Amino acid sequence: MIKPSPKRIFKTDYKNVLEQTLGHAIEYLDGLDDRSVAATVSLAELRERFALPLAEKGIAPTRVIEEMVSAAEGGLTGSGGGRFFAWVIGGATPASLAADWMTSAWDQNAGLYACSPAASVIEEAAGNWLKQLLGIPASASFAFTTGCQAAHTTCLAAARNGLLTRLGWDVEEKGLAGSPPITVFAGNRHGTIDRALRILGIGTASVRELDVDADGRLVPEALEAALSANDGRPSIVALQAGDLNTGSYDPFEKLIPIAHRYGAWVHVDGAFGQWANASPRYRHLLAGAAAADSWAADGHKWLNVPYDSGYAFVADSDAHRRSMSHRASYLIHADDARDQMDWNLEWSRRGRGIATYAAIRELGTSGIADLVDRCCRYASELVERIGSLDGAEVISPAQINQGLVRFIDPSGTSHDARTDEVIARIVAGGEAFFGGTTWNGMRCMRVSVSGWQTTDSDIDRTVEAVKAAINA
Template sequence: MRDRTAGLSAAAQHARDFLDTLDERRVAARVDAAGVREALGGPLPEHGTDPQTVIDALATGAEPGLVATAGPRHFGFVVGGALPAALAADWLVSAWDQNAAFHALSPAAAAIEEITSAWVLDILGLPARASVGFVTGGQGANTTCLAAARHAVLARAGWDVEGDGLIGAPRIRLFCGEQAHATIDTALRQLGLGGNTAVRIAADDQGRMRPEALRDELAGSTGPAIVCAQAGNVATGAFDAFEPIADACAEHGAWLHVDGAFGLWAAATPALRPLTAGVDRADSWAIDAHKWLNVPYDGAMAIVADREAHVGAMSLQGPYLVADAGQRDSTNYVPESSRRARVVPIYAALRSLGRAGVAEMVERNCSQARRMADLLAAIPGARIVNDVVLNQVLVALPGGDDVNRAAVAEVQRDGTCWLGGTTWNDAYVLRVSVSNWATTDEDIDRSAEAIVRAAHAAAGKP
């Protein structure tokens, strides 16, 4: 009998060893890519190696180059960790090896996508009629949603962009806040709309688009229009004012897309839901599950209110592709054909947490961000630059950009926690993002102490 499980026991043991040390391991990697290449590289062997030996060598060689992003004290990016149920479900995904593109290839994947879609729309308060595509991440979600937007606004203008392309098409007017995430620009490039073509709408000191400025810009010209708003600025956590933005879009016939990669999860909690007031009036929404729902990479959702526009932009056809009548062929909602059943960990995360658990996790991380802000504000001369409305904290240390850069480097060298920096209002500041289910208040306190030490070291103080 063919042995399909050789190496699985070794992989499970190495995974347990990693997870057992995750909470206390140094957050930064111990070696760079060169160190990992030295351990794992060299010429491809002429003859094969048994699976257990391969797994042992892989785990041993990669381990020094692993960053504890899944651990409780990684605050450098909004990445989250992996909930136990989601991680276990992800193992099943690999073992089942289902192609989730077509119902014929996996009725299970199609059904789980339908179930999870309904749960997500319900918990976020989005229209139940909306369609959901399960994509790789926030980039894939923004690109898919904006492809649906491109389809819809050009169809209204009498142009078939999928059939006739963009050459000769009516020009699409594009609008986004001046603090829009970089994935919006990339999506516009990938869709042939141009990364530099969007009109940048003035924003306030928290990065919120000014609705009155948007209204003025929309009124200044005519033609197909797409507006990109934001739920959760990647630096400050701030939310655009969706009600007046939706009013302006409705008045001028513009498609409203919301980049809610992590911030849209605020809609899942009664305490934070007011931040998202009016977001349900948008036409499409991008949301990432590996950020705040804490599923393994990769897992995100492109949600579109107009199902026909979604399918019109993404559908796949071929003479050998015969749809099962009345069944979901998931390839019609995403840019990919062959793909893994990435919805399964999302289903497992939602079921393991329940509605109350999702709300508790999001609210706890936000409370921990405020706790971190209070502790870092106690550094003499330090300023918390943003209003801590969500899970993001920006800290400016006294001494200017050089001191702030030195402090970030010292935190990363120390390894107790990991954070990065960003430029905000022309100044370099420390940036803390709290989005991991495993982070405790003790982790916050311990990390704050390390950041304070780094600040003192950067300033040349004992």
């Protein structure tokens, strides 16, 4: 016998659980200022709370949420709040968070225009706004990705296609086995570049590491010499807009013309640093970057939209499309609208651009410029004030929103161990959260400010917390 179809009470289930969730969300967000910024419960405790035996019977949606929220208590970091300065992590602005909820409520498969016309047109609009904000040519194609990792992978897939098409090699059909090898020239770079090269079959052995200056900027003479020795073979030059340690920018105006003279594809990692273009005060740092061939950036860092949100841009839209597009008879392809799967790694996907659309409308260009300027000012203030405490020193003054300090071992024997020890104490104190890094052979504390919620009072509270950790 066919079972009766599931009940109409689904409607009230949605209402009850969504109203309950709204309450939990507001309570969580309101509490960010007072709760420990670090997680406070152990791995064992979290496993005990979450890793329940797989149940045969389901439970009410409201109970699922109630128990999940209660089990997560103490297991979250306050990365959306005002005193989280580790890695490069932003919070979520109100409109972008709400838009993210709507994305889930609408639950559209934003892979094709036919599947969700509104999601397609929202992404089309947001992609065009992003190009204006980030200083990328209007003619570039784009994709909304899960993050900068996926944006690099998308851009470098387009690079692989573009470079090898020029040599008459159809990499989409033949793959890389037997193809002309691609060499990648880079100075300092984020690990996501290497992972993209691994995923794409280009491999990390293809990377030629070039000299950088004291701030981590690629030296133009080193690039010129390396490309000239490469004899015109296909090459990618991976540049940085915002070094993860110092925030420094490669000198694009010098490097890109050199790379192009040798026919190289220039890719820019602007995960957070590309946002400097949104501020008249910092835009000069990207001078010359618009001439690149591809750019990767993130929304979940400096634009403060919820995870996960990244952006890929490609100057040669044909290469981009060739590397991603697919046609199938069971799909409906749009002739005059945007089918996201022509540009993305994913086939089915959420309406990933919707939160970005909302954040840009919420902040406007002036609000985004203000966010960038504010984070840079706070980073600079934090580095100076922490660096001037007894027992601390500045290693790299903040460039944009990134700087480095370290802590001095009074016995003079191990500043590295002392730095890690003080960072651990700050984190354990729960008032602020920082991470460590190794820069020029020294352990340092990264000061990275990306959150829209940080205020003057957060900076004061943080400096006090660092002082207490030094003196503990």
